[in-house]
Amino acid sequence: MxxxxxxxxxxxxxxxxxxxxxxxxxxxxxxxxxxxxxxxxxxxxxxxxxxxxxxxxxxxxxxxxxxxxxxxxxxxxxxxxxxxxxxxxxxxxxxxxLGRFALANPDIVERLRTGAPLNDIDPATLYGGGEAGYTDYPTLAGTHA
Incomplete structure (x- = not known):
């Protein structure tokens, strides 16, 4: 390689x-x-x-x-x-x-910078082939909306 x-x-x-x-x-x-x-x-x-x-x-x-x-x-x-x-x-x-932290928190930088809580990862959805567990975790903006 x-x-x-x-x-x-x-x-x-x-x-x-x-x-x-x-x-x-x-x-x-x-x-x-x-x-x-x-x-x-x-x-x-x-x-x-x-x-x-x-x-x-x-x-x-x-x-x-x-x-x-x-x-x-x-x-x-x-x-x-x-x-x-x-x-x-x-x-x-x-x-x-950051691995799984980043996977479950699309806004990980903002969460770490502000001390906001992190989303928990759902291990059952890892490598499932769909959006579940990849693009469906809430952002801080989405949580407050």
Whole structure:
């Protein structure tokens, strides 16, 4: 992909120890070593970013931050509004993707700026193929109208 469109336009997402699709890697030193090795092999490619869907292994995250010079995006599973910038503040990430917060709140910037409440996401509507769960969440303006 990097050869085709340029490494500066390519990123990769890793989800260490995230049980997805029935696969459970566990949380062992061997798993951490595999991810460190993988990231070590990715560094020379000079990709635009590494996006880590993080489930709480701060030791691994710290080591990946030390290894990865370009932009590191970290989204933590189960974080709340008050925790969005924690990894940036701690020097563990450059960017904190908003993911589901943004999906459920089309006006996320305004909500964060003003301290307005966030809409809850409806997991039952994710990846359903229709507008439900994608374009039907209320905005602040729509709520007050």
């Amino acid at each position: 990097a050869e085709e469109i340029g490494a500066d336009r390519v990123g990769i997402r890793l989800s260490p120890s995230m049980p997805l699709g029935g696969i459970d890697e566990g949380d062992t030193e061997a798993v951490r070593a595999q991810y460190r090795h993988l990231v070590g092999e990715l560094v020379p490619l000079n990709l635009a970013y590494l996006h880590v869907h993080h489930v709480g292994d701060d030791e691994l995250l710290r080591s990946l931050r030390e290894m990865w010079p370009p932009a590191l995006l970290v989204v933590r599973y189960g974080r709340n509004r008050e925790q969005i910038a924690d990894d940036i503040d701690a020097g563990l990430a450059d960017i904190a993707p």
